[in-house]
Amino acid sequence: MDVELSVRDEARMIASILAGDREQYHELIRPYERSVYKMALSFMKNESDAEDVAQEAFLKAFRKLADFRGQAKFSTWLISITLNEARGRLRRQAIVRMESLDESPEEGGHISPALLRDWREVPSEALERQEIRQMLQDAIANLSPLYREVLLLRDVEEFSIEETATALAITTGTVKVRLHRARMMMQKELAPKLKNAGPRRRWFQWS
């Protein structure tokens, strides 16, 4: 997450919230609203469920704030709570999307990337187009949970490998393996589609 946030004295904010200045919690979480929502949306796949999960996560974090011992960063802890909330919600909704079946045959196997002869950089201005944003959201949402979690933390939230490992309670080695596979899956899925997303070819986007 944003580096400049680390200069905020979150430990002191948390201490004063616990000491009774609860209003400060509003300020404490403000920088993380987007992160928590993104995380939730990637799991829930619709805005209203994602908003529910995000709200629940912030409420839970508030209720459990005294359990936060500063062993990790507050943001890492908050994201773990969001993950648990999203996972729990999916379980309750009994959404079984064959993910466990999708996962096992590929686990440990090799993912071949999409082969390209050259790559024309897709600038971030391309994200002004809704269909490109949707393409990225869908690609993330379609990853199996194990890969999605790691990719979200590392590449969307920009956690370090170590922070990702802490948030997910897995080893850094596992983070690296899953991250690699997640990125290759993203490349495989998106590169052929985005290849035509650059300005040069935009007039051929009719299909």
Next chain:
Amino acid sequence: MVIECKHVWDYISGYLDDSLPAETRELVQRHLEHCQICSAILDSTRNIMVLTADDQVFELPLGFSERLHARLSEEMKNGLAVPSEDAG
């Protein structure tokens, strides 16, 4: 020592994170210098990572923040931030 494309593919993520051992990095680097396909795979993967990290991809719904803080205020009136029984 020379490595094949499909071995290079296994190192793309590590290469981008700069987490490869020096000698592996060197091998990959040398391969990339002359292999157009692996370079394109690397470039596209990096490009996709940059796009994925962009804040524009996930926009907060209108009123998200207001609704969240209203709900929190409601909670603060009732709930107390005290150590909880279940840490799970």
